[in-house]
Amino acid sequence: MIDPDGYRPNVAIVLLNEDGKVFWAHRANQDGWQFPQGGMRTDETPEEAMYRELEEETGLRSHHVEILGSTPGWLRYRLPNRYLRRHHKPLCIGQKQVWFLLRMLADDSRLALDATDSPEFFEYRWVDFWYPVAHVIPFKRRVYQRALTLLEPMASTG
Incomplete structure (x- = not known):
């Protein structure tokens, strides 16, 4: 699903553990590390998409986490030209995301990066x-900075 402006609706997840560290995962078959994220289906709310992506990418379910907050509205980033799939119509020029801040209520043994047949990640660290912000692929740095700036107050009060 691509919106009329060329952005793919997406959710991103910042998962906090009890020590205030965030879940940082290494993409399968790639060098990059990132937060869990994924596209929304046409019949999903951002929260429904977040819970689906959470389970697909980490194995965690809704009862393993607590929502501390989310970003107001969409945060957008554009894809560099080399990542544009010009043969796909409509053309996706970037992503628009709602970011969620979650506190993990379970211990690390509940994490399962192989919860699906096509895992997104093969390792993680806290x-x-x-x-x-300094270690994500460069074209995502600005949106990471913006999202974490908006979510940080929720992390300290949650």
Whole structure:
């Protein structure tokens, strides 16, 4: 699903553990690390998509987490030209995302990166809250900075 402006609706998940560290995962078959994220289906709300993506990418279910908050409205990023799939119609020029901040209520043994037949990640680590901004693929850095700026107050009060 691509909106009229060329953006794919998406959700992103910042998962906090009890130590205030965030879940940072290594993409399968790629060098990149990122937060869990994924596209929304036409019949899903952002929250429904978030829970589906959470389970697909981490194995966690709704009772394993608590929602601390989300970003107001959409945060957008554009894809670099080399990532544009010009043969796909309509053309997707980037993603628009609602970001969710979750507190993990379960222990790490509940994490399962192989919850689906096509895992998104093959390893993870817990990192400091701001670490991902400097270590995500460069074209996503601005949206990561914006999202974490909006979510940080919720992390300290949650």
